[in-house]
Amino acid sequence: MARSFKSMFSFFSESWAELKKVRWPNRKELTNYTLIVIGTILFVAVYFWVLDIGISAVIEAII
Template identity: 80%
Template sequence: MKRSFKSLFSFFTESWSELKKVRWPSRKELKNYTLIVLGTIVVIALYFWVLDIGISAVIEAII
C-alpha cells in the first residue's frame, strides 16, 4: 500500500516536471490554430454534403 502512494506521488511529480517543459501556444497562435481547425472542418463538411447530394441524385435517377 505504501509503495502505491509513493509511485502515485512520483507519477504526479514527473508529470508536473514534463508539463513545465511544454511550450504552450500564445493567445494569437491559439486563435490562428483554432481558425485553421474550424475552417478545415467546414471544408470537409461541405465536401461530404456535396458528395451526399451527388450520391442521392444518382440513386434517385436509378430508382
C-alpha cells in the same frame, strides 16, 4: 499500499515536470490554430454534404 502512494506521487511529480517543458501557444497562435481547425472542419463538412447530395441524386436517378 505505501508503494502505490509513492508511485502515484511519483507519477504526478514527473507529469508536472513534463508539463513545465511544454511550450504553450500565445493568444495569436491559439487563435490561428483554432481558425485553421474550424476552417478544416467546415471544408470537410461541406465536402461530404456535396458528396452526399451527389450520391443521393445518382441513386434517385437509378431508382
